[in-house]
Amino acid sequence: MSKFVETSYGSPKQILKFPDHYVAIAVTVDDSGVSAGLDGKKIVPAGTIIGGGFLGDDTKKAVKTNGVGAEGVLLNDTDVTYGPAPGAAVIHGFIATSKLPEAPVTDAVTALKQITFIK
Numbered sequence: 001m002s003k004f005v006e007t008s009y010g011s012p013k014q015i016l017k018f019p020d021h022y023v024a025i026a027v028t029v030d031d032s033g034v035s036a037g038l039d040g041k042k043i044v045p046a047g048t049i050i051g052g053g054f055l056g057d058d059t060k061k062a063v064k065t066n067g068v069g070a071e072g073v074l075l076n077d078t079d080v081t082y083g084p085a086p087g088a089a090v091i092h093g094f095i096a097t098s099k100l101p102e103a104p105v106t107d108a109v110t111a112l113k114q115i116t117f118i119k
Helices: 106-111
Strands: 022-029 049-051 070-074 085-096 115-118
Touching: 022 070, 070 106
Parallel strands: 085 115
Antiparallel strands: 022 085, 049 070, 070 085
């Protein structure tokens, strides 16, 4: 099976309230539990709250974690159709809650000490 990479020239979804003030680190986004959409692609949307231990061990994959295990917020849509894929996790900054696919729960907000969620 060959893998094709599509190049998109549109503007990515912007989850940052202030795009010039944030810190993001490279992560590998896990494809486990991600369902394919109507187009057959498995996309983890920008703004997904992620965890999985990647801050303490960079070999661990980032997984959706909207709770006490939250470590960051996925910066861009990440295509995991063909398996785990590289992405970026915001670990410091200001996030627009209106742009998130799911509102952060209280435990996630508490865990993400260096992220401020703004309406």
